Amino acid sequence: MQPVEDAIHTELIAASGLTGDRIIYEDQSRDALVKDGGGSRAFMTMRVFDLIEVAPATPRNTVRDNPSPSAGAEILIGTSGDVNFTVRVTYYAGPASGAGAAYTLLRSVVRRLGLDSVSANLAAVQCAFVECVGGIRSVPTVLETEFESRAVADLRFRMLDSAEAPETYIQTVEITGSYS
Amino acid sequence: MSLFDLGFAVGMMATHDVLVKRYNASTYDANGRAVARSTAFTVTVRGSVQPIAGADLKRVAEGFNVTDLRSVWLTGMTVEVQNGDELTIGSERFQVEHVNEWSAAGNYARVTAHKLDAREI
Numbered sequence: 511m512q513p514v515e516d517a518i519h520t521e522l523i524a525a526s527g528l529t530g531d532r533i534i535y536e537d538q539s540r541d542a543l544v545k546d547g548g549g550s551r552a553f554m555t556m557r558v559f560d561l562i563e564v565a566p567a568t569p570r571n572t573v574r575d576n577p578s579p580s581a582g583a584e585i586l587i588g589t590s591g592d593v594n595f596t597v598r599v600t601y602y603a604g605p606a607s608g609a610g611a612a613y614t615l616l617r618s619v620v621r622r623l624g625l626d627s628v629s630a631n632l633a634a635v636q637c638a639f640v641e642c643v644g645g646i647r648s649v650p651t652v653l654e655t656e657f658e659s660r661a662v663a664d665l666r667f668r669m670l671d672s673a674e675a676p677e678t679y680i681q682t683v684e685i686t687g688s689y690s
Numbered sequence: 691m692s693l694f695d696l697g698f699a700v701g702m703m704a705t706h707d708v709l710v711k712r713y714n715a716s717t718y719d720a721n722g723r724a725v726a727r728s729t730a731f732t733v734t735v736r737g738s739v740q741p742i743a744g745a746d747l748k749r750v751a752e753g754f755n756v757t758d759l760r761s762v763w764l765t766g767m768t769v770e771v772q773n774g775d776e777l778t779i780g781s782e783r784f785q786v787e788h789v790n791e792w793s794a795a796g797n798y799a800r801v802t803a804h805k806l807d808a809r810e811i
Contacts, residue, residue: 544715
């Protein structure tokens with residue numbers, strides 16, 4: 511999952527112009543971000559949730575020769591399946607309006623996720639952007655004494671989740687009792 | 691607000707050496723994940739560790755286990771204890787979540803702290 515998270519994070523950096531340390535994961539039990547060196551309060555948060563296997567009853571199982579076999583690890587047994595998941599992205603733009611408002615900025619971020627170049631980068635980690643569920647919501651608030659522009663969007667992705675483990679052949683079978 | 695300097699009395703009742711640790715603000719790496727916080731300072735003070743009082747339960751955030759809470763009277767402080775400071779009492783770590791700070795009356799304070807899981811940093 512981490513390569514997929516990092517790939518999405520990288521695309522959000524490119525789309526938003528924010529630095530990587532200002533696009534952070536939620537629920538880390540840490541301090542909120544403060545203004546950066548340039549005095550901007552803008553940052554984004556990501557929350558990955560709602561992972562649902564598309565067809566859990568029909569996983570794709572594979573068996574193949576281990577390209578670098580060793581005793582007890584002659585074959586590789588694998589399984590893979592498509593998984594849908596949602597990334598909730600929240601843009602905190604600080605006291606900005608117009609072109610600097612969170613809604614406008616997040617809209618440009620989501621629009622960029624549909625580019626072919628982004629699709630290729632995500633495909634490299636077997637992931638694809640599917641849709642923005644429910645559109646982008648503007649959720650501004652008053653933070654202490656200042657207005658803060660905020661926007662949130664639920665982005666739906668699909669990835670191929672796969673795992674492979676080394677195994678060995680069954681070499682002998684011992685039968686006790688009768689056999690027919 | 692306390693009327694008397696109870697620092698001496700707290701010192702007489704002190705049961706533990708309490709290590710007070712304060713962390714620097716959180717930082718995040720280039721991938722958006724929090725990195726381990728660095729320590730701003732540590733200081734050892736004397737403390738009287740007691741069960742939580744009923745009135746303190748009203749302040750406790752939902753989900754905190756009452757048995758994981760302590761009321762600690764501190765004295766001999768060279769810095770004022772703040773919310774978020776970490777206390778090491780014996781072999782267990784606690785995080786301060788509420789401070790009754792009476793430095794105007796004397797060098798003592800009463801804090802409510804909850805126990806930290808071994809994985810929490």
